[in-house]
Amino acid sequence: MKRLILMCLALLCTAASASDHRESPAIQADPHADLTDFYAFLNPRDSSKLVLVMAVNPFQATVQEGAYHFTPDARYRFNIDNNGDAIADRVIDIRFGAYDTATHKQSYTARINNDISVTGLVTEGTRITREPNPPIITDGPQGIRTFAGTRDDPFFIDTVGVQRTFAGTGRFTATDALAGYNVSAIVIELPLSMVTAPRGTKLGLWASVDRKDNSRSQQAEIEQPATGERGEKFHQIQRLGNPAVKVIFIPDELKDLYNATRPHEKVAMWTNVLVNTLRAPQFSLKESEVQRLAGLFAPDMLHIDLSKPIKFPNGRWLDDDSIDIIFTSNLDTDLPILYRRGELDGVNHNDVPFSNDFPYLAPPHQAP
Template identity: 30%
Template sequence: MSHHYSGPDYGFPHGDARLDLTDLYAFPKPGGAGKSIVVMNVHPSAGVNPSGPTTREPFSTQAVYELKVDTNGDAVADLAYRVSFSSTNDGSQVATVRRAQGEAAAGDGPGGQTILASARVSTGREALVSEAAGYRFFAGWRSDPFFFDTEGALNNFQFTGRDFFAGKDVCSIVLELPAEALGPTPVGLWQRTLDGRGGTWVQADRGARPSQSVFLTGEQKSDYLAAQPAGDARFAAIFAHSLEHTGGYSPQEAKRVAESLLPDILFYDSRQPASYPHNGRTLTDDVMDGFIALLTNGRVTRDGVEPHRDLLPEFPYLGPPHELA
C-alpha cells in the first residue's frame, strides 16, 4: 500500500485526515530549464479502515506542512519550505510559504523567510496559482495521481488490475522553484506535518519513499512516524524481519534490502531526468510494481494498473478533483 496509509492502524495520525501524508514527488519542470517541481500530497479522500473523519476543509490551520531538504548527505535538514494556512472572513483558506535555512531548518514551527503570502487555496475544480520571486505555488483539492490495486494486495497479491485510486481525490501542495533554491545537487527530500493543536509542535507524520510504513505496526509505526531520517537505521531490523516473512529472504539478504530502504529520504538531482527510485519521482512512475517485486522477492512483479490519464501538461500537473465535478 502507499504512504496513503501512514497513520496509526492505516488510519489518520492524531485523528485528523488533513495531517495524513500520502506521496512526495520531485522532478525537473517539463520544458523549463533550471526549475524543479515538488508535489506534497496529504488528506486522502479514501483509505483502508480509516480511523478519523475526512473534511472538505483542505488543510489544518493549526498545522505546518513542511518539505525538508538535506544538502550534505547527513539526513538532517539544511533547508525547509514551510506552508501554513489560515482562514479568511468568508471561510476560505489562504497559505503562507516560508523558507528556513541552517539550524532553523532542522527545528519545528512555521518560522523562516516569507517567500509567498496570502495564496488562495483551491476548493473547486479551478486551479488557483500564485507566483512570487521565481516561485509558483498551488494548494488545494486535486485528482489523486497515485495508482495501485490495493484490494489485490490485501488478497495475498492476487491482482486484478483494478485501480483503487481511480476517481479519488487528495489535497496537493505544489511548488515550482528555481533548482538552486533546493541547494547544491543532489539533495535528499522528505515531507512532514506538524500538529500545533496542543500548544506545542508535534510531528504527526513524515515520509518520502512510498510504502515504508507497511513494515511497521502499533508502537513501532508510531515511533517511526515521530522519528527523524538521521535515526532510521534503528528500524532496519524491523524492516528485515518483515521482509523475511513476506518475501522469504534469507536473514542476510533481508538486512541488505532493509538497509537500502533507509533512511526514508527521496534523493533528487535536478540536472538529471527523474525516475524513481534512482532520482526523484514523477507522477507516472509505477512505484508499486517495484515495491511489490521487492516485498515478494520477485515472486510478483506487476499489479496491472497504469498511470492516471487526467494529469495536466502544465502547472500544477495534477488533474482537477473528481468529487467537485
C-alpha cells in the same frame, strides 16, 4: 515458489492500505495531517526547476466537495538535505489561515528557507458546478510558483485485488481503488539553486506535518519540539520519504513513533526494525538484499541524483508506478499471482491523466 508467494502475501496485504493513506493508528483520526503521498521531480519543460508535491486529507468524496480544508493548527513542511547527513538544510513551511465561512476562502503562506514568503489562496472544491474550480496559482519571486487545494488523488493501485488475490476469493482486476477520490494537495516549484549545495547534485527529501502543542494528540514525541517563526511549539506527527515504507516494513505498533521521529533520529533502531522485518523466513531474501533495502529506506528520504535520469527511486514522478517498481525488482516476474508478466496488479497509471503544466496533478473529480 511457495516462499515467494508467501513473501507477496506478507508485503502486499500490508500495502493494501494504499501507499500511506491512514497508515498509522493515531493519524487515522487526524486526516488534515495525514500525509498520503510525497513526490519530487523536475519541471518537464525546465530542468532547472524542482517540483515538490505533498497530499493530505485522503478519500475525499465528491458529494462533500467544499468541506475539506487545511488546518491552521498544523505546519506542512518540505525538507531538503543537500549534504547527505539526513538533516534538513533547506525547509519550506506552509501555514494556513482559518477557513472563512462567509467568503468560502482560505489563505496560506509558504516560507522558503526562512527568507522568501509567498502568500496565496486555496483552491476550494465545489459541488455547485459540473466543472471544478480552476487552480489558483500564485507566482512568487525568482520563479517560485505555489498551489494549494483540492486535486485528484495521484496514487494508483488495485487494493481490493490485493486482498482478494491473497485471500483466494478473487484476482487482480486492474481496477484503481483510488479512482474518483480527491486529496488536498500542496505544490511548490522553485529553482534548484535555492536548495542545492554549491556544485552539489544530490538531494535527500521528505515531507512532514507538525501539530501545535495545544492541538496535539497524545502520541510519541520527537526528541526536541520544533519552534516556529511565531514562537509556537510544534511536534511532528507525520513524515513521508519513500512511498509505502511505513505501510510495508514498519509494524503497526511502531508506526506512530516512526511518524514522530525525523530521518536522522533513531536511525540504528529503524535500521534494525527493517532488517528484522526483511529477514523474516517468509521473505526468503539474501542477506545482501536485506542490507541493500535497509540502506535504501533508513534514513527514509526520497533521493535525487541530478546527474542521473529522474525516475523512482531517483526522485518520484507523479506517474511512476512506484509499488510495482519496489516489488518487481525483488520478485520473480513469472509468479502466477501477478496480473501479467512484469506487472503487480495491472494498474499502471492514474485514472485520469496528469498535466505537463503547473500544478501537474489532475483536476479534482466532480459530483455526478
